[in-house]
Amino acid sequence: MNKVLDKNEIEMLVRRYLKETGVSLAKRAAKREYIVAANWKMNMTEKETKKFLKELKETDIADNIRVMIFPPYPYLYIFKEMLRYEKIAYGAQDVAKEEQGAYTGEVSAAMLGDMGCPLTLVGHSERRSYYGDTSEIVAKKAKAALEHQISPMICIGETLEEREGHRYQEVLKEQLDAVYAGLGSRISGCLIAYEPVWAIGTGVIPTLEQISETHKYIYQVLRSYGVAGEEIRILYGGSVNAGNVKEIGSVRHVDGFLIGGASLKAESFKHIIRLASEV
Numbered sequence: 001m002n003k004v005l006d007k008n009e010i011e012m013l014v015r016r017y018l019k020e021t022g023v024s025l026a027k028r029a030a031k032r033e034y035i036v037a038a039n040w041k042m043n044m045t046e047k048e049t050k051k052f053l054k055e056l057k058e059t060d061i062a063d064n065i066r067v068m069i070f071p072p073y074p075y076l077y078i079f080k081e082m083l084r085y086e087k088i089a090y091g092a093q094d095v096a097k098e099e100q101g102a103y104t105g106e107v108s109a110a111m112l113g114d115m116g117c118p119l120t121l122v123g124h125s126e127r128r129s130y131y132g133d134t135s136e137i138v139a140k141k142a143k144a145a146l147e148h149q150i151s152p153m154i155c156i157g158e159t160l161e162e163r164e165g166h167r168y169q170e171v172l173k174e175q176l177d178a179v180y181a182g183l184g185s186r187i188s189g190c191l192i193a194y195e196p197v198w199a200i201g202t203g204v205i206p207t208l209e210q211i212s213e214t215h216k217y218i219y220q221v222l223r224s225y226g227v228a229g230e231e232i233r234i235l236y237g238g239s240v241n242a243g244n245v246k247e248i249g250s251v252r253h254v255d256g257f258l259i260g261g262a263s264l265k266a267e268s269f270k271h272i273i274r275l276a277s278e279v
């Protein structure tokens with residue numbers, strides 16, 4: 001006779017399922033799935049979030065596409081409830097570097113892990129420039145996430161001044177080296193998002209040559225740490241929209257996108273998902 005599970009047992013199974021989905025995200029990504037990720041930043045309301053997810057759930061998502069959404073913390077629970085068995089992954093926009101304690105306003109990796117959250121962004125340029133997240137802090141946050149089976153998406157990128165001063169490779173390497181110093185070989189469990197600061201929210205896009213050269217450079221730095229080529233996933237972010245997604249997506253070593261503004265409307269995000277599947 002089948003045993004009837006009580007509420008706690010069901011909850012435990014669901015948590016295990018969500019955790020397993022999270023742990024395997026980086027591995028699954030290694031199967032050359034194309035990642036289309038949304039960073040909502042400090043936007044959207046509860047009502048808008050529910051409406052957005054309802055629309056997204058009704059959309060056919062091609063097999064080669066993995067959708068990820070990073071909403072504000074208070075809405076994560078909606079993702080947990082509405083996306084229980086969906087192919088759409090979700091994550092936090094940041095995580096504390098500390099394990100627990102007197103850190104008012106922070107949310108720990110253990111807490112995110114508790115609610116079955118499989119992903120988190122770390123090191124977004126807005127965190128680095130407005131909240132003083134240094135590369136060492138970013139490394140600690142990524143480590144805290146991994147310790148709770150949460151895959152970090154590490155954002156790196158140079159400013160316009162650094163690009164124009166031809167120092168961008170140096171800057172990107174410093175940002176990656178710090179993570180490698182903190183994580184060692186576990187860096188292979190991270191996704192990387194290259195977001196030139198000067199392209200974020202500006203409508204300015206690097207040339208395809210610049211994207212190609214920079215992604216190749218990042219790939220080579222990761223390879224120099226011993227990360228296997230098939231484990232490396234580098235997303236491009238900065239003014240991505242339906243008009244440029246196919247062009248950028250066709251560049252070698254671009255494994256997906258991290259999208260801000262154009263991910264806030266379901267219609268526009270769905271359009272990008274569709275176009276990305278045709279790359």
Ligand code: 13P
Binds near residue numbers: 237261
């Ligand atoms: P935009 O797509 O609005 O330029 O933002 C990019 C970004 O910062 C995603 O993390």
